[in-house]
Amino acid sequence: MLSAEIKDKYELVVGLEVHAQLLTQSKMYNSDSTEYGNMPNTNISVITLGHPGTLPKVNKKAVEFAMKMGIACESEINRTNIFARKNYFYPDLPKGYQITQDKGPICKGGKVYITLNGEEKSIAITRIHMEEDAGKSMHLAGEVDTLVDFNRAGVPLIEIVSEPDMRSSEEAYAYLAEIKRLVRYLDICDGNMEEGSLRCDANISVMLKGSDTFGKKVEVKNMNSFRNVARAIEHEFERQIQMIEAGEDIPSETRTFDATTGTTSSMRSKEDLNDYRYFPEPDLSPVLISEEWLQSVRSEMPSLPRELFKRFVNEYGLPDYDAGVLTDSKEIALYFEELCQKTKNYKAASNWMMGPVKSYLNELTLHISDFPISPAQLAELIALIDEGKVNFSVASQKIYPVMIEQNGKTPLQIAEDLNLIQESDEGSIRPIIEQVIAANSAKVEEYRAGKKGLLGMFMGQVMKQSQGKADPKVASKILTELLEN
């Protein structure tokens, strides 16, 4: 084990390459379906299989999805896009090359904002380019052969390459979480790392603190969850420091992560790296992005999480914590946003979302799109509380469950049906309180002798006698008044 003292001498440097599978119906360069989970080798055509004489054709929507990600990351959108062939031999790549972008990626530069411990930091983006996915090879135990399924071959991807700007595994985790949130807000990728629709390779190096030269970087692959990316980074940090401390050179190589042991092992060194011999793809004509096209894509951009977060904090006066929870998913954020068009009690709206709404959804593992109560109905319920007609516990425990049943009644009707409307009329509450005081004369004496804690007991009695309908504010006022005199 490394001592904290030694570890503290070094700084970690991480850059990430993220592949995101785009949510198009058809593939990047042909019209095969991208549907997941079909029988093997059914989403195929002569183009996918790389038969001679076939020609690719670019999917317009995939280009627009890549533009959207670039706009979200404040990248410069490249107006003249050409594609390139990346040549290598692998059985999951039937053509013998992958059609990707080499020089002139669709998005240049840009940044992604992450927030850690309340502090915002921007991670620079080097580039985002378009390419196609490879097929899936299976190496089953007991099989002499490798089995290949080409359903995934040609599915559109964007590759998002960051600068080596991350300094801890927490930053890398936060960066990935933000990329996932962005692609989901943009509706261009479902962002599921476990199922492989979001994939991540990490370039990791270490250097002495204060140094201005990065150490030799190691590329780590095969991490299929955010947590595993963080684990792999932690492991590499220690492994590389140990090597440096032992006076060893760190070879530039590609390593694979083993989730069961939490360690990495060498896959191949950079010396026998493929020579990809990139050259411009002659089968695809350039894709020119006009100002009009860019503007029309820009106009389709949804509000982004960072923007909504700021609005929730600055305009609605919510705490950072609330804003963070509410913007975690686009659908929750949009529901909340609609709710705030119908009520001005933003904090109450936020409490409802984070409390009763979330727990109902979590309990039944439902999505907000399945939530039976509309923002307008929820706003009515909040208004009912604000008007003093019911209190929060009656609203959340008695009315809310009925609203979920969707009986078509308004919260007010439900409250009336169940006889839940609070008595806030002094005239009807006062006799109840007088009764309670008369029935507890001994306690009244104790209270007057200084045992002020008994107030709660009296309130309890009042609520019980009124069957929970007495407005606590009014009741407490009268009660105190009568007890003090």
Place this chain on the structure above:
Amino acid sequence: MKIDNNTLKKIAHLARLEFDEAGAEKMTKDMTQILDWVEKLNEVDTEGVEPITTMSSEVNVLREDKVGEHLSHEKGLKNAPQKDSDYFRVPKVME
């Protein structure tokens, strides 16, 4: 430009080609000839000329995102040297 033996070997490996000594000699000769021929292009002054990447002058040949006709599973697998009822089979590759 003369192709040396190392370059030839490297290119042969990248293209997964195998040939014997005599074949290598012939290949070296052919490739050298091809490169010499292409080198002739250097005689043309291309100062200020934008490179083209396709022979056609078309741009934005794009496809709407619609699913089209697939090749049937049977037809797709028909020409595979090795297959089973579901998959293409290839010699085991492990990384």
